[in-house]
Amino acid sequence: MRKVELINDGWTWTSGKPYSDPEPVNLPHTWNGVDGQSGGGDYERMTCTYTKRLQRPEIAPGDTVYIQFRGVNSECEVFLNDESVAKHEGGYSTFNADITPALKMGTNILTVKVSNEPNDRVYPQRADFTFYGGIYRDVYMVILPKDCFEFGPDGGVPLKLSTKVEVREVVDIQLGGSNMISFGILTAATFPKARGDTRITVYEGDKEIAQGRAGTVFEFPNVRLWNGLDDPFLYTVKAELIVASEVVDEVVERCGFRSVEIDPKKGFFLNGKSYPLRGVCRHQDRPEVGNAISKEDQDEDMDIILEMGANTVRLAHYQHDQYFYDLCDEKGLVVWAEIPYISEYLPNGDENALSQMRELVSQNFNHPSIVCWGVSNEITIKAKPIKSVVASHQQLHDFCKKEDPERYTVVACYAMCGSGNPTARVTDLASWNLYYGWYAPLPAKGAFNRIKGASNKLKKPVGLSEYGAEGMPNLHSAKPKRLDNTEEYQCIYHEKHLELMKDYPGCWATHVWNLFDFGSDGRNQGGDPGKNHKGLVTFDRKIKKDAFYLYKAYWSKEPMIHIAGERFKNRVGDILNVKVYTNCKNLSLSVNGKLKENIKLENNQHVHTFSILTDIDKKRNEIIVRSGEMFAAAVFHKVESPDPSYTLNKKNKGNNYSWEKK
């Protein structure tokens, strides 16, 4: 039987700077946790060394010992006792280093040279996020017995589960009628390294429902579907390798059955029902730790997405931790997965883009949450669509379709990329990143109309892969303006987009940029350099900005009332405008304990602003908005002149609204 052991503890790290001494560290680790988020674009991109002493494990003849790395950014070479055993290029995927031939008795020294230095081959090299260097995800020692299931190609899953759903008419002879029934069709592939037999067992919960061999096509009538947020049901499949009547290796994977159709005019359908994809993009990093995040951090991110009521997440701009795709499967989020083929075409990078795609697809094949593979993001921002850019898109698309015909391919286009651009033509789906009302002084409606127009022209489904506006929870304005970085402008921006979404059913998916603020060391804005603040939630996940609650009001089924502008405490003037985000119908307003107003909102109305004429002598106004038992409260102060802390002064304003030329 295989053995798997987490080996995150007891490493040393030696900085790539001259005369550095080794420091003890536990993984996950990055050396850019601080300088990668402080601004200036000057974080250390260098080659550092990690080492760990490994006692030779007890192994039987024929066993293979691998060190499995779940994410090392961005390229590395692995040595055992000074002998090179593996190299890997690409900072976001899993790879396995076979250390068996180099293992000696007693203590062994494992060394990993990790580099995030610039180069011209490995994506990403240029993008609006920090490329934190380090071994920033888990590391395992995996011992495979002589007769075993090997890893799939490109570090892929050892048990590959293809699922499909077919709806068939079944005639009931006894009753004489007929019925439409969903059949789940499952084929399991394994990669055995032995002349044995494989036994595949399928479980529904704890109940065994079928048994067969690798390659068997299982058919399950009345299959319980993986049905998004409503019922993300997962089946469990176990593969056993049997040699001389003994089970010598075993692997377990989960899968789900679902059907997806995407119509250019009607949008996304899950299991035959309209299921408009409305959600967010996620970057994974956090303050101080960068990408070296924990499982608890990932659980927290998932809870925030679910609280908001989103039903989809674009896991941008690279492969995320397996743990997060697992969470998406379990919770029912529809996922757009992608590789970091982004912003700048590298003429020497085609091979790397393809290898990152091979890894993404092979390693994530079994996740029912994933519906599409993203081949590139804003690749034309720098490059003209020269032949090789288009050819590399074609190569990525062809690979995905061959390997995984059941899923779609997609591209996220840059605003200046027209629908006639050949890179927009290659994939099954297309989407545009459009910041109308932020970078561009244009109305949001223009963005949706462009999407509709592109869909008509390209004759395929087109979505809005990014839209967003900076919002700082400490900056406020009674007259919010584009590019002012206030929380209020961010709200208005998103209100406009949300109002319009329902009028564009063909827009197959919308993804807010971004759910969280994230590290982008080259940026400087909002008085807080080194970050992109388009998040609906702050970098440390502690403050949900007002715009977060706007989405919650639209999307969540959980009854809620939120008073926006609560942090905009000090207000000038006798009229106090209090904006409320809610999904309740009847609201009552009281000011300083006196009931002032009862209102009833229209169907589908989620935003209401109370204009309150405050008492002349009252400096402190306590507002309570109620609906039945539920209420939200906030206090506002009447002040003589605008609070200067709400505006950036010239010194701290920064003038760089984008990480690069937009």
Ligand code: GCB
């Ligand atoms: C984009 C990029 C994303 C940036 C974003 C922005 O279009 O795809 O990586 O972070 O714009 O905020 O400018």
